[in-house]
Amino acid sequence: MTILNSSDEIKKRSDDQIDHHEDYRIFGLIIFLIADGMTFAGFFAAYLTYKAVNPLPQGSVYELELAIPTLNTILLLISSATFHKAGKALFNQKNDISQKWLLITASLGITFLICQLFEYFNLPFGLTDNLFASTFYALTGFHGLHVTLGTLMILIISWQTRINGGRITYKNMFPLEAVELYWHFVDGIWVILFIILYLY
Amino acid sequence: MTILIDNKAKVKESLQPKGFLRYFSFSLDHKVIGIQYLVCGFIFYLVGGTLASAIRIELISPLSDFLPRDVYNQVLTLHGTIMIFLWIVPVVNGAFGNYLIPFYVGARDMAFPRLNAVAFWLIPPSGLMLISSYFIEGAAQSGWTAYPPLSITTPQSGQIIWILSVLLLGGSSIFGGINFIVTILKLRRPGLKLMNLPMYCWAMLGTSILVVLSTPVLAGTLILLSFDIVAHTGFFNPALGGNVVVYQHLFWFYSHPAVYIMVLPAFGLVSEILPIHCRKPLFGYTTMVFSIMGIVVLGLVVWAHHMFTSGTPPWMRLFFTIATAFIAVPTGIKFFNWVATMWGGKISLNSAMLFSCGFIINFVFGGITGVALAQVPFDIHVHDTYFVVAHFHYIVYGGSVFVIFSSIYHWYPKVVGKLLNENLGYLHFALTFIGFNLCFAPQHWLGLNGMPRRVAEYDPQFQLVNQISSLGALFMAISTIPFLVNIFISIKKGAIAGNNPWNGLTPEWLTTSPPPVENWEGEAPLVREPYGYGKDYLS
Numbered sequence: 001m002t003i004l005n006s007s008d009e010i011k012k013r014s015d016d017q018i019d020h021h022e023d024y025r026i027f028g029l030i031i032f033l034i035a036d037g038m039t040f041a042g043f044f045a046a047y048l049t050y051k052a053v054n055p056l057p058q059g060s061v062y063e064l065e066l067a068i069p070t071l072n073t074i075l076l077l078i079s080s081a082t083f084h085k086a087g088k089a090l091f092n093q094k095n096d097i098s099q100k101w102l103l104i105t106a107s108l109g110i111t112f113l114i115c116q117l118f119e120y121f122n123l124p125f126g127l128t129d130n131l132f133a134s135t136f137y138a139l140t141g142f143h144g145l146h147v148t149l150g151t152l153m154i155l156i157i158s159w160q161t162r163i164n165g166g167r168i169t170y171k172n173m174f175p176l177e178a179v180e181l182y183w184h185f186v187d188g189i190w191v192i193l194f195i196i197l198y199l200y
Numbered sequence: 201m202t203i204l205i206d207n208k209a210k211v212k213e214s215l216q217p218k219g220f221l222r223y224f225s226f227s228l229d230h231k232v233i234g235i236q237y238l239v240c241g242f243i244f245y246l247v248g249g250t251l252a253s254a255i256r257i258e259l260i261s262p263l264s265d266f267l268p269r270d271v272y273n274q275v276l277t278l279h280g281t282i283m284i285f286l287w288i289v290p291v292v293n294g295a296f297g298n299y300l301i302p303f304y305v306g307a308r309d310m311a312f313p314r315l316n317a318v319a320f321w322l323i324p325p326s327g328l329m330l331i332s333s334y335f336i337e338g339a340a341q342s343g344w345t346a347y348p349p350l351s352i353t354t355p356q357s358g359q360i361i362w363i364l365s366v367l368l369l370g371g372s373s374i375f376g377g378i379n380f381i382v383t384i385l386k387l388r389r390p391g392l393k394l395m396n397l398p399m400y401c402w403a404m405l406g407t408s409i410l411v412v413l414s415t416p417v418l419a420g421t422l423i424l425l426s427f428d429i430v431a432h433t434g435f436f437n438p439a440l441g442g443n444v445v446v447y448q449h450l451f452w453f454y455s456h457p458a459v460y461i462m463v464l465p466a467f468g469l470v471s472e473i474l475p476i477h478c479r480k481p482l483f484g485y486t487t488m489v490f491s492i493m494g495i496v497v498l499g500l501v502v503w504a505h506h507m508f509t510s511g512t513p514p515w516m517r518l519f520f521t522i523a524t525a526f527i528a529v530p531t532g533i534k535f536f537n538w539v540a541t542m543w544g545g546k547i548s549l550n551s552a553m554l555f556s557c558g559f560i561i562n563f564v565f566g567g568i569t570g571v572a573l574a575q576v577p578f579d580i581h582v583h584d585t586y587f588v589v590a591h592f593h594y595i596v597y598g599g600s601v602f603v604i605f606s607s608i609y610h611w612y613p614k615v616v617g618k619l620l621n622e623n624l625g626y627l628h629f630a631l632t633f634i635g636f637n638l639c640f641a642p643q644h645w646l647g648l649n650g651m652p653r654r655v656a657e658y659d660p661q662f663q664l665v666n667q668i669s670s671l672g673a674l675f676m677a678i679s680t681i682p683f684l685v686n687i688f689i690s691i692k693k694g695a696i697a698g699n700n701p702w703n704g705l706t707p708e709w710l711t712t713s714p715p716p717v718e719n720w721e722g723e724a725p726l727v728r729e730p731y732g733y734g735k736d737y738l739s
Contacts (some may be wrong), residue, residue: 042417
């Protein structure tokens with residue numbers, strides 16, 4: 001059997017006997033994000049418990065500056081809005097505008113990561129200095145991993161929304177919608193993380 | 201928006217190997233994946249059973265003469281991990297879930313066939329990785345709970361491989377859970393309402409909710425533990441200012457629901473098997489549904505009853521004692537529903553039915569000791585003794601594994617098209633039931649008299665009872681032989697089963713045996729009353 005045969009078969013079968021069913025991939029993704037959120041919930045619970053019952057030993061350094069994380073919060077909130085713009089543009093069949101908004105979103109994500117690294121290098125404590133330092137790096141690092149993956153996915157879909165030959169069009173919006181949902185989720189987690197880790 | 205996810209998958213499949221070879225391929229057919237889960241799980245069951253035999257041989261004499269002490273610790277860690285993560289969880293969820301759920305909801309496959317295949321193919325490599333860790337500086341030694349600081353201070357490579365392997369298995373479990381939730385909620389054929397579904401669907405829905413909510417917490421915890429081991433952070437290391445109780449809380453937040461992940465699907469399977477062989481409708485369908493969901497909710501808020509001796513404050517002990525005792529209510533409802541289903545029925549005592557009856561007897565006993573263990577004064581007395589071992593095995597072996605065997609006898613004719621030999625089945629049941637009770641019932645006495653668990657050496661006064669227990673283990677080991685002989689002989693020489701040997705009404709019996717690739721030749725049948733026995737056209 002050749003490849004040609006099988007694509008013929010797709011066409012033939014899609015014409016008559018295959019059951020069309022709705023696209024449940026977004027629903028599946030939502031369940032996955034709930035699961036992912038539970039990982040963060042476990043981390044937050046551990047952090048808050050430590051804060052309540054494990055006092056730091058004398059002379060431990062644990063101070064956080066607010067300037068960079070506040071800037072990072074603003075960056076991520078803006079990037080959620082720009083991603084939404086990209087989705088709207090694609091829905092209106094303006095692929096080039098959509099691609100521009102996606103690239104802006106990705107650059108906001110990259111700026112976030114650079115700021116995060118800058119913060120890491122300027123903190124007065126390291127990973128193994130004390131319990132809160134370890135928890136701080138574990139939480140922000142795990143979130144940073146999510147931002148990194150999200151940025152890579154945005155770059156991929158921005159390539160796929162190109163006008164000539166891109167696979168993502170207004171007819172096939174699933175990849176963009178999925179990454180957008182994931183990106184909003186990562187933003188939401190950051191806001192909770194910012195409140196718990198820096199403000200509380 | 202409609203798209204054609206299915207059709208590409210199916211064309212791919214037509215290019216895939218046929219016959220026996222398809223069980224070794226990345227098949228997208230839910231029935232093939234179900235059998236892959238079952239056979240893979242059973243191979244790991246044989247490995248875990250061999251390790252259990254090693255433990256029982258060691259415990260024949262009070263001294264550690266058969267295994268060195270550290271090897272004994274590795275053997276019991278591997279036994280626990282393999283039996284839980286590679287045998288019971290994948291088989292009661294993955295194997296029967298993948299095989300049956302698409303039939304029950306009237307679909308041609310699961311919602312995400314590729315994700316389904318990925319979820320299965322994560323299991324063999326992680327299982328092999330886990331076992332191979334024994335040959336590299338020794339396997340993990342800290343039990344299946346991996347409590348720090350023990351897991352931080354024992355040799356590292358085995359523990360790290362253990363963590364990686366459990367993380368992969370957790371990922372597989374989450375992918376499976378997502379698939380089941382979407383399939384059950386969204387892929388039902390038109391006209392099929394949630395309250396018309398066979399009970400196993402409800403059990404799998406509840407189980408999958410538990411999987412999705414609790415497994416990620418275990419994953420996060422194990423990542424932190426691996427940081428403690430590799431990077432010398434102090435999350436769970438008291439020497440570095442950490443807190444071991446936080447690990448226990450996070451671990452049991454997964455591992456208590458894990459007990460329900462192992463036993464809720466078994467409840468569902470029993471609820472399928474009993475009505476067919478008793479020729480009566482399932483008693484109390486609605487109460488059954490609500491008790492499953494009640495167990496899901498309560499199961500998430502009882503975890504600290506594993507930690508009554510970990511310095512938990514009194515209010516916490518009180519809350520978790522009461523919450524745990526409450527679980528007896530929905531579980532009791534289910535038990536009485538099963539008994540009422542059998543009451544006055546035309547019971548045919550074949551092998552499947554015998555194993556289900558064995559399940560009910562064992563499970564009630566394990567449930568009663570469970571309620572006893574929830575009481576703080578009693579729990580403090582028997583904590584970390586053989587009483588806990590006995591209780592746990594009455595739930596997971598007497599409960600889940602009996603149901604797995606029952607289900608194999610029940611659905612083998614559908615999968616293979618041949619009937620299993622009943623006489624070998626009776627022999628298998630007799631050996632398993634007698635061996636199981638001989639092995640684990642005396643351990644209650646051992647625990648009440650203070651024999652600690654997880655140690656290779658014990659006080660000589662316990663020798664006789666330990667030898668009785670080991671004799672039971674020998675019976676259980678022998679019981680595997682008639683079962684395997686039966687399975688292999690019946691493939692070729694079994695009597696032809698026909699499409700519906702038990703006169704069942706649930707949808708999987710309404711297709712051919714074995715079923716075609718897309719489950720039905722025509723449209724999926726609409727079964728509004730999956731348990732309508734004795735009501736209209738069947739006796």
